[in-house]
Amino acid sequence: MDIDDAGRALAAECARYTAMGWMRGTSGNLSVVLDRDPLRLAVTVSGRDKGELTASDVVVIDAHGTTTDPVRVPSAEAGLHGRIAAVSGAGAVVHVHAMAPVVAGEYWPGGVHLRDLEMLKGFGRAAHDDTVTIPVVPNSQDMQVLGDAFESHHRPDTPALIVARHGVYVWGDDLHQARHRLECLDWLLRFTVETRGTR
Ligand SMILES: CSCCC(=O)C(=O)COP(=O)(O)O
Numbered sequence: 669m670d671i672d673d674a675g676r677a678l679a680a681e682c683a684r685y686t687a688m689g690w691m692r693g694t695s696g697n698l699s700v701v702l703d704r705d706p707l708r709l710a711v712t713v714s715g716r717d718k719g720e721l722t723a724s725d726v727v728v729i730d731a732h733g734t735t736t737d738p739v740r741v742p743s744a745e746a747g748l749h750g751r752i753a754a755v756s757g758a759g760a761v762v763h764v765h766a767m768a769p770v771v772a773g774e775y776w777p778g779g780v781h782l783r784d785l786e787m788l789k790g791f792g793r794a795a796h797d798d799t800v801t802i803p804v805v806p807n808s809q810d811m812q813v814l815g816d817a818f819e820s821h822h823r824p825d826t827p828a829l830i831v832a833r834h835g836v837y838v839w840g841d842d843l844h845q846a847r848h849r850l851e852c853l854d855w856l857l858r859f860t861v862e863t864r865g866t867r
């Protein structure tokens with residue numbers, strides 16, 4: 669994917685996420701891989717209303733979240749996007765401040781357990797898999813710290829990470845798969861929060 673296509677795709681996805689209520693204020697950030705070796709990603713700019721981005725409001729970063737762009741400022745969380753893409757092999761990483769993941773992380777700071785739910789199929793798992801655990805890590809402003817926490821919990825079959833009192837990261841082969849996984853995970857976490865203690 670070239671940077672122009674990436675910009676159009678990221679802006680369109682951000683508008684969609686905003687409509688879902690997942691990017692309130694200036695929250696959230698999305699990225700897509702441009703090249704794998706060396707790793708280069710296009711990530712949304714920092715501090716803007718993500719529902720109003722245009723195709724040029726993206727920044728090229730490396731695996732460490734560093735850019736050579738003289739004008740645009742990449743997401744403050746660009747370093748974690750690069751780390752997730754490098755470690756998982758994902759083609760797209762999405763981060764939103766949806767409520768259900770944060771509430772679930774508050775109830776279960778050791779990890780959120782999901783089981784016996786049809787919607788797990790939309791997250792790339794079988795509905796009757798053993799328990800699927802979504803890792804929860806403490807929030808940090810240091811992307812190296814968050815990246816190390818992500819990597820220590822990473823399992824190839826679980827493409828999501830809850831950052832406590834902050835939000836959730838989900839990744840996939842491309843932006844569509846990442847969004848579908850996020851939509852299904854949000855449903856799974858809402859169900860789990862709303863039915864806690866009943867099973
Ligand atoms: C109210 S948003 C606080 C920062 C944040 O967590 C986020 O997702 C947005 O940061 P960015 O630098 O990508 O705008």
Ligand SMILES: [Zn+2]
Pocket residue numbers: 695696745763764765834835
């Ligand atoms: Zn955030």
